[in-house]
Amino acid sequence: MNRKSFIIVLWISFFIGTFTFIFFTGDKTVSVYFINLFIAVLYALTISAGNGMINDYLSRHYSWVEETRTRAILGIVATVLVNVVLILFCNYTNLVLFQKMEFTGFFSGTMGFANWFGINIALLISAVLHAKGFIEEWKKSTRKEIVEQKLIAKSANAQFESLKNQLDPHFLFNSLNVLSALIDENPSQAQHFTAAMSKIYRYVLEQKDKELVTIEEELDFAKTYCELLKTRFEDSVNFEFSINEDNRKLFVVPLSLQLLLENCIKHNFATAQKPLNIKIYANNGFLFIENNLQQREQMKESAGIGLANIVQRYSLLTKQNVFIEKSTDFFRVKIPILTQKITAMTPQPSEESLAYDRAFKRVKELKGFYGNLISYCLVIPFLIFINLKTVPEYQWFWWPMLGWGIGVASHALQVFGIGRDWEEKQIRKIMEKEKQSNN
Template structure:
């Protein structure tokens, strides 16, 4: 419907209603926004580029203006055409206002998506970087343990060791790109790791698990519990006189990994990379952070059950 805004002897004009302007702009603009976000989601490691944003908004604005002006001219009568410049100016102003609000929304949505993609990229990079450091170190120690079994001609234990080592690496490969795994599967993986570590430390190392079957149906970040067990063996002295004991149990909505502290005579400061990776993963997947409690005698990490 057209509304008469002003009528005089010489100047008269009509304006298509503001509601029509906003509806048309919103439909066209947000349709283009949806396409832009869809394309961005398919790209990895997307970063907000101000230049690209300006080009996209300019394209959206020109498209809206072109179609709106075409509709105005097509539906205008002779009287309307006499005042076309004023009509276009007013309609242009309403369209510009609508595009402004659309631009604010689109930029906020795109930046939020960019932040999410950046967090995923950082977490994935941290895991790969961490994995590259852990695997060679663990494999080196495992081969040394296997060599010791071969020298003592303990073929049965050596054969079992190789099979468990193979299953452990198979689990890591199969779940490398999995965001979450069942707690039950993760515990089986941890038990394999503990069995291998006990070959290296036959005395002075023990892992006590007090887990109920109900907790097994929850999810955890893959390799998170194993990383905590490995950190305990790495940063503590393991001797028969002062054994290292690691306790795994469920406390409410958390699985707890706790160990006694046995300082090494010479120890390197921890980089905290493993805990940073685990924390990022839980924040990303569950919106919850891990809980770390440390005193003079024990070190405890609580992982949320998802």
């Protein structure tokens, strides 16, 4: 117990002791007043210290966030056992040692009722403290998760911007290399290439800041780019496009086809006798870029931009992977086709929102359960008191106590029991199916 908690307990003891002295004590003397204060401190310190130790021990070994059900069940069991022992100890000290009552009647009559009533009050206070601890722990965890998600989002955004900024110089460098080769080989074609390159570069500037573009836009750009490649390589390179209309409205990362086409040209030789055949087609949710393998014997070390850029950009947008397949005859790259237009940061806020919704729902469930438990602990002792004071020969309080008790137990099973695990598993299955269908 820290200093602040100790001071709060002393103030509570002071008010309780003063209240009982004023309204429930017949002998108004200073000594009796201090006895009342001592008894109040005895109960308050014993109960608060005992429950605080149990709560701290369980919180160190069982997390409210990660092991909610285990923490709640052990908390309930430990709280009941500890509070029964603490109340019996306090009542024995107060009633038997100070008030000199006979121990033979400790578990019956007035002292028996005092034990029962004290245990219920202690359990009520403990339930409130445990609920407060759970809410504070969950809030702390939620705030931490929000901060982490914001940091992840900022990092991912910076990484995505860095990847997109690679596209401008990369395209310009490769285009100038092609233009340089054409100037020597075919000056008139070089002039045509320069005019076409300005049109293509305009597309690069327009699309590079987007997270996704339609396959139709990307195909139109790729066909124009392929015409420029045909200008240089003529019959040495052949292109085949096979994309149906349904897939044309779906999405891929921008400039992915251009980077992959460059990759094919860069890593393979092409001659009129052995042309390089490049196929672009869609199948089973993927866009395929495939070429017959005619790998160059000597290659300069790659700058690591083309294919690596696409892989990294997809990793920031979706959990679907980019697949690379290579054999002795062909080289194939499969990039995922996405069914909805998203932004790079969409996964982060959605996870944050889902985490908050789960926390809010969980807190609401536990708040309802603890409210039910607190009401039970308050009302039932009151009904027992009324029953024993009015018609002690007929103990009707057992019926509401048992009936309501079964309801509280059912509520606890619903919040912490097997049914919740089954429900969460079904929710996860449905979410995974929806995610797979969307992608």
